[in-house]
Amino acid sequence: CAEIAGAAPELPFFFYDIPGFTGVSLSMPQFLDAVADRIPNLSGIKFTNPDGMMFQQCLHHQDGAFSILWGTDECLLAGLALGATGAVGSTYNFAAPLYHRIMAAFAANDFEKGRFEQKRSVDLVARLASIGYMGAAKAVMGFLGVPVGPARLPQANPDKDQITSLRADLEEMGFFDWVRV
Incomplete structure (x- = not known):
C-alpha cells in the first residue's frame, strides 16, 4: 500500500477492504x-465488509481520525444506522435515486420506507451477481445510455442471452422507474 499511496502523495489514499472478493480478512x-505512520496520505478505508462491529471500531479509531466510507450498497441502510456518513458503491453509478431515497428515509426516521427501498437494492444486486456482478453492472450502464464496455479480466461478462434476460428482469422489477430522477 505504501508504494501505491506514495505514487501520488498529494492525494488522499483510501484502503479498499473487500474480503468477500479478495479472500483476505484483516x-x-x-x-x-x-x-x-508509513502512509502519510492515508485518509481512510472503503469498508466493503459485513462486520458492523469492526466498522464502528474504525469510525471511532484514534478519535475518528480516519474517513471510513461504507461500501456495501445492498446494506446502505444498515451502514447509516451504524454511523456511516459517506458511502462508495458501484450501483450508485446507475441507481443513485434509489439510494437517495434510502438516505432520505433514514434521515426522516422512516425505517419502513428505508427497508422497502433497501430491498429493491438487495434484489438488484442479487440479480446482477447471478450472472457475474461487474459485467452485469456494466451492461446496466449501457441500458441507461452510458456504454462503458466490458468488465476487465478475470471478471465474467454476460453473454447476449443473459443481457436480454437481465434487461427483461430489470423491467419486470421496475428498475427503470426506480432510477428516474
Whole structure:
C-alpha cells in the first residue's frame, strides 16, 4: 500500500477492504495502527465488509481520525444506522435515486420506507451477481445510455442471452422507474 499511496502523495489514499472478493480478512483497526505512520496520505478505508462491529471500531479509531466510507450498497441502510456518513458503491453509478431515497428515509426516521427501498437494492444486486456482478453492472450502464464496455479480466461478462434476460428482469422489477430522477 505504501508504494501505491506514495505514487501520488498529494492525494488522499483510501484502503479498499473487500474480503468477500479478495479472500483476505484483516483487522482494520490494527491495519490503521500499522500503516498510519508509513502512509502519510492515508485518509481512510472503503469498508466493503459485513462486520458492523469492526466498522464502528474504525469510525471511532484514534478519535475518528480516519474517513471510513461504507461500501456495501445492498446494506446502505444498515451502514447509516451504524454511523456511516459517506458511502462508495458501484450501483450508485446507475441507481443513485434509489439510494437517495434510502438516505432520505433514514434521515426522516422512516425505517419502513428505508427497508422497502433497501430491498429493491438487495434484489438488484442479487440479480446482477447471478450472472457475474461487474459485467452485469456494466451492461446496466449501457441500458441507461452510458456504454462503458466490458468488465476487465478475470471478471465474467454476460453473454447476449443473459443481457436480454437481465434487461427483461430489470423491467419486470421496475428498475427503470426506480432510477428516474
